[in-house]
Amino acid sequence: MATSVGSKFLDLDNGPDSTLLHRELNWLIQDSLGEGEPATLSCAASASSSGSTSSKKVVKLRTCLDDLYRLWKERIEDRRPFQYLVGCEHWRDLVLSVEEGVLIPRPETELIVDFVEDVLAENYGDGLKEGLWADLGTGSGALAIAIGRILGCNGRVIATDLSPVAVAVTEYNVKRYCLQDKVKVKQGSWFEPLEESEVELGGIVSNPPYIPSDNIAGLQAEVSKHEPILALDGGANGMKDLLHLCNGAASMLRPGGxxxxxxxxxxxxxxxxxxxxxxxxxxxxxxxxxxxLAGIPRFVKGFKAR
Amino acid sequence: MADRGSLLRRILRSINQQLPRPTVAEFRWRTRPSVIRPRPASCISSLFLHWRQYSTELQHHMSPELMKLMEQRLSAIENRSDHLHQIVNQPEASPEEYSRANKELRKLRDVAELITDLRAKQKEINDLKSVIADCQDDKDMKEMASEELDQAMAEEKRLQYLLLKHLLPKDDADERDCILEVRAGTGGEEASLFAMEIFKMYEKYSQRSGWKFEVIDVAQSDLKGYKEASASISGVGVYGKLKFESGIHRVQRVPVTEKSGRLHTSAVSVAILPQADQVDVQLRNEDLKIDTYRSGGSGGQHANTTDSAVRITHIPTGITVTIQDERSQHKNKSKALKVLCARLYEMERSRLHSIRSQFRSEQIGSGDRSERIRTYNFPQGRVTDHRVGITSHSIDDMLEGESLDTFIDALLLQQEMDAISSFVSSE
Structure with missing residues (x-):
């Protein structure tokens, strides 16, 4: 099934080709192996290649083969994103739970955490490491959790999202990484859920919707058919939310933030x-x-004047 | 390093499998038959005399020349140590002088303590000898003194041996973790299949040794062999034990792909690189170009992809490392960086090594990856290491990671002997 795709999706809307789909299939099988089964590459590889006789070991699966087949059919025929099939996305050193209704965190966004790491290393004296940070429009909670893990023991993160599904998923992910004391999750639009005591922010990060409305229909099927439009559509020129965040940052950040x-x-x-x-x-x-890392000018970063 | 007794016993056992029982004294010549590879071994042999077996313990005698050299080194260390003590005890020494002397003393401490012990033992031996000379008439006394003398002399030997090991040059990388790289060479699919077996041999050997074996990247061939595979191995003394595995491993067998039953010879290259970090190789961020090599598109929210491959290019050397097996870009990047650091570190080491080896003869462990080091002959069920000339007849155990120690121990022993010979020739 994966092989028959060839480069059809790639040519159509820059979707996945066979090589990529084969790897996803390997991962699907790896993820469905029962506890205690060695999730080694060779094992999954030989199990996935139909007709291969190199491995005759019996492995325990957590899902029955029919379900796996059905899931994989959804991947190919409905272009359902792989991360929704397996219910998780590997992002930086985290494994985050994701489901329909929550944007799947992108590899590009990983770099924002690198920027924060650099700032924390350089500005240790400024106390940003022990300050209050905000991840606005947190989605699965990726940025909030990753930043929560690199802050000092007094550092805190507030993660906000308008979508109740995103809030629930983020809360679940925060719990999985035992960060309940560090990362607070609040439902609401951008800065709105922040309380008065939380206006002196040490840092703000965000991956807001930025795709111009006109472009939504032409997106890769995995994105346009399955991912939440709320997390993608940035208005006529895609800048509606970004501008709002800029203005907010200018007033909510503390000096040096x-x-x-x-x-x-x-x-x-x-x-x-x-x-x-x-x-x-x-x-x-x-x-x-x-x-x-693809060379596209992707991020804008800076500081609040002192 | 494994203790010498068990090391030798294991080597002896493996030799006994293939040769008419040699006497223990013959052992050294048998391990390196000159037929396979003539080496300038004679100089070592005359210096490092012979091995003798006392009950189960093995001891060795050092040649007078080696003893003389060692004695010179030891007095030099003693003089240096006295001199440093004087500086430290001088009230008028400047703080810099003081701390420099102190630092050097700390470095010399272990060996200085051994020398003190040795001197005490040597004095005891002299005393006992004069006791024996003085009491020729008292038979009981003489017997007691001789017994003690034997013990003291055995202890002296032990201390001398420990000191010798201290004086031999050490490879600082021995304690490091390593990166294993296996590549299929000539022989197409068959070479890829054998590359996979070799890769798994090291995986099993690592598990057996209590080391951590993490696959970094695998490029599979059509028949699910490995065209290229790499892994990170970590644990105690990993590099020191595995470093001699670098080189060409040759396989002779009838491949599963061969219908006519003809014997093929294929080759697999193995590289063992000591792990290093960015500080070791003085890696600067501006020397790196990190990119994804995905085909165009707008990226970001536009794209849903599970492709998080990363390529790192080290601009000054042009080395590129690509990792795609991990599921996150971040992890692919850190793995690629690890491999890059190991390669750069190895480059620097072999540069230094080639400068050094201009002054002395070629030794094992030169890291020359084009050297054919071992042959796995399946029809005959044997594995031969061409550097030490040892053959093991348990090829299956070998690939299960069980008998690899036979070779590793012999190579370590060889290394020590080479070190002794260069210790002597550097005088």
Missing amino acids: FFAFETNGEQQSQFLAGYMESELGGRLVDIKIESD
Whole structure:
């Protein structure tokens, strides 16, 4: 089934090709192996290649083969994302639970945590490590959890999301990493759930919806048919929420506080950086555009003026 | 390093499998038949005389030349140590002088203590000898003194041996973890299948040794063999034990892919690299280019992909490392960085090594990966290591990671002898 796809999806909407699907199939089988089964590559590899006789070992599966087949059919025929099939996404050193209604965290977004790590290493004296951070529009809680794990013992993170499903999934993920004392999850739009005592933020990170409304229909089927539009659609030019976050950062960050936002690419990054420099009265400084590993200028980061 | 007794016994056992029982004294010559590879072994043999077996314990006698050399080194260390003590005890020594002397003393402490013990033992021996000379008439006394003298002399030998080991050059990398890289060479699918078996041999050997074996990346061939595979092995003394595995491993057998039953010879190359971190290799972020090599597209929220492959290019050397087996980009990146550091570290080591080896003859463990080091002959059920000339007739145990110690121990012993010979020739 995976082989028959060839490069059809790739040509159609930049979707997965056979090689990628084969690897996903290996992972699907790895993930369905029962407790105590060695999840070694060779084992999964030989199990997945139909007709292979190299491994005749009997393995215990947590799901019956019919269910696996049904799931895989959904992957190919409905283009249901692999991460929803197995219910998780491997992101940085985390394994995060995901389900329909929550955006699957992207590899690009991992870099935001690197930026935060760098800032914490350099600005230790500023106490950012022990400060209050916000991950706005947290989705599965990826950024909030990763940052929660690198803050000092007094550091805290508030994760907000408008979607009740996202809030529930984030709460579950936070519990899995035993960070209930460190990461607080609140339902609401962007800064709204923050209380008055929480307006002096040491840092703000966000991967808000940034895709222009017109582009939504043409997205890869995995995204457009299955992922929540709430987490993708950024209005006419895709900048509606990003601008709101910029203005919020200018007033909510404490002096010296750090921010990093993900954007749609070069155009948005440049516009945003220009806006911060010219429209916010110098309240945000040290503004830099950073590229993702594919070379696309993806992030805007900087500090609140002291 | 394994204790010498068990090490030798194991080697002897393996030799006994293939040769008419040699006497123990013959052992050294049998381990390196000159037919296979003539080596300048004679210089070592005359220095490191012979091995003798006392009950189950093995002891050795050092040649007078080696003893003389060691004695010179020991007095030099004693003088240095006295000199440093003087500095430390001088009230007028500057703080820099003081701390430098102190630091050097700390480094010399272990060996200085051994020398003190040795001197005490040697004095005891002299005293006992004069007791024996003085009481020729008192038979009981003489007997008692001779008994003590024997013990003291045995102890002296032990201390001398420990000191010798201290004086021999050590490879600082021996205690490090390592990266194992296995590549199928000539022989197509058959080579890939054998690469997989070799890879798994090290996996099993690592488990047996209580080490942690983590697969880094595997590139499979059509028949599910390994075109290339790498792993990170960590534990106590990993590199020191595995370093001699680097080189070409040759296999002779009728491949499963061969219908006519013809014997094939294929080759697999193995590299063992000591692990290093970014500090060891002075890696600077600006020297690195890290990218995904995915085909275009807008990325970010536009794309849902499970492809998180990462490629790291070290700009000054042009080395690239690509890792795609992990499910997150972050993990692929850190694995790629680990492999890159190990490769850079190895490059620096072999550069230093080639400078050094201009001054002395080629030794084992040169890390020359084009050297054919071992042959696995399936029809005859044997594995031969060409460097020490040892053959094991249990090829199945070998691939199960069981008999590998036969070779490793012999190679370690060889290394020690080479070290002794260069210790002598460097004088």
